[in-house]
Amino acid sequence: MKFATLKDGTLDGELVVVSRDLTRAIAVPSIATSLLDALQRWDEVHDALLDVSTALDSGRAPGALAFDPRACAAPLPRSPQWLDGSAFLNHGRLMEQAFNAPPIPEFDSVPVMYQGASDDFLGPHDDVPLPSEADGVDFEGEFGVVCGPVPMGVTPSAALRCVRLLVQVNDWSLRALGPHEMKTGFGFLQAKPSTAFAPVAITPDELGGAWRDGRVHLRLHVQWNGERFGEPHGGEMNFDFGRLVAHAARTRKLSAGTIVGSGTVSNVSRAAGSACIAERRVIEKIDQGEIRTGFMRFGDRVRMEACFDEGQPGPFGVIDQRVVAAAT
């Protein structure tokens, strides 16, 4: 099943079931008022949603309309928790060098994770209002999972069974603010403005064999101002999503709708390019002796799409956002 959320002026938006090819959608107010509502009553609504999804894909869904990603909020415009790991160790090691930070203890064996704001997510085509270019505006292409209720102390394998949906994420970052916040030990706060999501959240079965071992085995194609930036592969994630969800739930339960992110998708091979600017910059420093790339300017755009095959529409749809100066 595929789901999206249309902006309707409410905090949770209007749930629609989306066709597999992302061309059509149908509202389901009689089943669930919002995707959060559906996640909170998943076992109760699952079969009814599946019936609608099946009918939609076979062209037998009266009331279906053209699917317009530009009308979409994030699949969950707000969620109970947003917990983002750093599960691609290649990215983490490069960022240590980028931030000139000491090595994170036990980085290879214990996931790291920060808690981000989850009350105000951005939709896939929303402008990104930020106070200053001097803050070092950067995108971060990621994958994430949306959980059902997760009990405290869950094992990684049981945690994986709590995964309801997969999402594609752009975790906006302000790189000039990150190193100080890391040094405080209290974690990222000002360095992490509102996070954005691709329009469509999907059940894991929609990926077929590309969802295995708790990882999304797709390349994430990233373009900055229309130019290719990278297409790192999600399968290289060092900690799988079961491990990440279990880490998050070690001393707390997670409410239905909690989103856990992978951190920036990153591959050891330089040929894959990058899914964030900070990583390219440190690679330039390492490989070429100097940083050549600046961070984003107001008016810049970033486009992200995870694909089965390059050039073919991806299962989550497209993130395509422009950075703008916040109104003062």
Place this chain on the structure above:
Amino acid sequence: MKFATLKDGTLDGELVVVSRDLTRAIAVPSIATSLLDALQRWDEVHDALLDVSTALDSGRAPGALAFDPRACAAPLPRSPQWLDGSAFLNHGRLMEQAFNAPPIPEFDSVPVMYQGASDDFLGPHDDVPLPSEADGVDFEGEFGVVCGPVPMGVTPSAALRCVRLLVQVNDWSLRALGPHEMKTGFGFLQAKPSTAFAPVAITPDELGGAWRDGRVHLRLHVQWNGERFGEPHGGEMNFDFGRLVAHAARTRKLSAGTIVGSGTVSNVSRAAGSACIAERRVIEKIDQGEIRTGFMRFGDRVRMEACFDEGQPGPFGVIDQRVVAAAT
């Protein structure tokens, strides 16, 4: 005005207006379904709530019932964001020694703040289920503010005008997990299980002159298993709440209902005692050469009450919680 939330099986609970002396309460479903709902429509509901509050305090509120703090959830059982500062520098400096951590850069001039889970707050008399005594179970007595909508980039003085309610907080901490999470730079996650709140959230005017300069000028009386632990004074907060809220909103807006905490209340004078165990332990180490106090055991209780005068009931009511082993 004073508000509390009765447990009714819903995620946001049932809003009640509470009398100034905390003896009576009245549900107000025709005005707002929950405290979160009221905060989201504050200007629209304010006068109606004030009318009920005034009638209740003058004994002219038909339908008022005895107020039972044991039936209460946290005033906001879930909130859009929970952001906790460390605004009592005396506490922060002691914790650096307790954790054997390097000094936080710019600690005297820039607030530090972590983002905590806000989907599952504990009520004032709720048991606290935790996985292991070995995690170093500790309480942290704090004050907090509940905000209306806060725009990105707000000034400290404008931020203070966004404060709608004051709350009293017990920010549960697992001290064995904190130092590692600080060293990762990603901040506290496993070290911070669900946070608890005193039953009553109050408008700032309820404190009279004890709310001034963006600070709560009350002593927070803390008892551990019935024995006095400390009564540090909230007026010693180094960064006021306006500064903390502005820090939180530097690169993001805050949704109505966001809670910003002071961090552990702490005074330079040793005579005040402490509002968390970790602080007492490091003081023992400094003053007496060795740590004598252990962390909490399952079955232990903590009681916290901010008071105008010792022995008189405080404006927020009482937090009185027991730590228990989580069901496995």
